[in-house]
Amino acid sequence: MNSPEHYMNIALALAEDGAAVGEVPVGVVIVKDGEIxxxxxxxxxxxxxxxxxxxxVAIRDALKSVGGWRLTNCEMYVTLEPCAMCAGAIVHARLKxxxxxxxxxxxxxxxxxMNIPADSxxxxxxxxxxxxxQEQCSSILKNFFSKLRRTK
Amino acid sequence: MNSPEHYMNIALALAEDGAAVGEVPVGVVIVKDGEIxxxxxxxxxxxxxxxxxxxxVAIRDALKSVGGWRLTNCEMYVTLEPCAMCAGAIVHARLKxxxxxxxxxxxxxxxxxMNIPADSxxxxxxxxxxxxxQEQCSSILKNFFSKLRRTK
Numbered sequence: 001m002n003s004p005e006h007y008m009n010i011a012l013a014l015a016e017d018g019a020a021v022g023e024v025p026v027g028v029v030i031v032k033d034g035e036i037x038x039x040x041x042x043x044x045x046x047x048x049x050x051x052x053x054x055x056x057v058a059i060r061d062a063l064k065s066v067g068g069w070r071l072t073n074c075e076m077y078v079t080l081e082p083c084a085m086c087a088g089a090i091v092h093a094r095l096k097x098x099x100x101x102x103x104x105x106x107x108x109x110x111x112x113x114m115n116i117p118a119d120s121x122x123x124x125x126x127x128x129x130x131x132x133x134q135e136q137c138s139s140i141l142k143n144f145f146s147k148l149r150r151t152k
Numbered sequence: 153m154n155s156p157e158h159y160m161n162i163a164l165a166l167a168e169d170g171a172a173v174g175e176v177p178v179g180v181v182i183v184k185d186g187e188i189x190x191x192x193x194x195x196x197x198x199x200x201x202x203x204x205x206x207x208x209v210a211i212r213d214a215l216k217s218v219g220g221w222r223l224t225n226c227e228m229y230v231t232l233e234p235c236a237m238c239a240g241a242i243v244h245a246r247l248k249x250x251x252x253x254x255x256x257x258x259x260x261x262x263x264x265x266m267n268i269p270a271d272s273x274x275x276x277x278x279x280x281x282x283x284x285x286q287e288q289c290s291s292i293l294k295n296f297f298s299k300l301r302r303t304k
Contacts, residue, residue: 048221050244056203069200084268085240092202092237113273116236121265
């Protein structure tokens with residue numbers, strides 16, 4: 001059994017792939033029974049699609065291999081706290097657990113400014129754990145935005 | 153200039169198309185300068201994708217014709233109040249205004265159980281108007297679920 005840090009490191013590598021092509025560096029892996037079945041990074045700029053966040057990309061990737069529309073018994077490892085759109089998608093997809101690298105105090109919807117996974121109106125409540133490789137997951141974003149400001 | 157009811161009727165026809173193939177009947181059109189540039193209905197069952205809500209489908213359809221990733225100055229007409237995922241996507245896509253047919257008291261995220269378009273933490277606040285062809289937009293859902301219960 002691999003540690004949460006093992007999978008978060010792979011999510012970080014996907015975030016780096018995004019940064020290399022100018023995407024906000026967020027990476028995601030989805031794991032079932034210890035095996036990675038979905039991978040994602042931001043494609044917002046490349047696809048000109050504001051819904052192409054890493055989580056949405058990874059959910060659709062994972063669904064290809066499960067033969068249905070539920071990711072029950074799957075875990076997501078995501079470098080940055082999901083926004084409202086992605087948190088809603090996580091609930092719809094019935095993910096069991098979400099491991100988050102670093103919180104997003106501005107728009108995070110898994111405990112920061114909203115808490116969609118815990119919302120009592122919804123019919124599914126994924127468990128959320130925050131702070132896996134927090135420093136690395138935060139640094140990759142800080143470096144990206146500071147480089148962006150310097151080049152502008 | 154067409155009335156909101158004109159566009160909502162077209163959204164209702166898309167919802168009917170969904171019902172005919174077993175999808176929860178929700179329909180969406182996206183309008184720019186009076187012209188329909190995006191259409192959507194649910195594809196959750198057909199695509200086995202829990203993120204394939206009518207709003208997400210319509211946003212991606214509309215984006216094809218705008219040459220960027222913003223739907224600024226566009227209006228959405230949607231038969232049912234969007235969920236958290238779709239409300240988040242509407243904010244990301246920078247839609248100007250959302251006309252809703254009927255409220256969703258269980259999971260609606262545009263005023264019912266959450267209010268994502270009005271959330272002060274987010275950087276864009278689409279205007280929301282609810283109650284366009286309310287009765288028809290509600291009936292189509294009630295009829296679908298009552299038929300579903302009878303066949304089960």
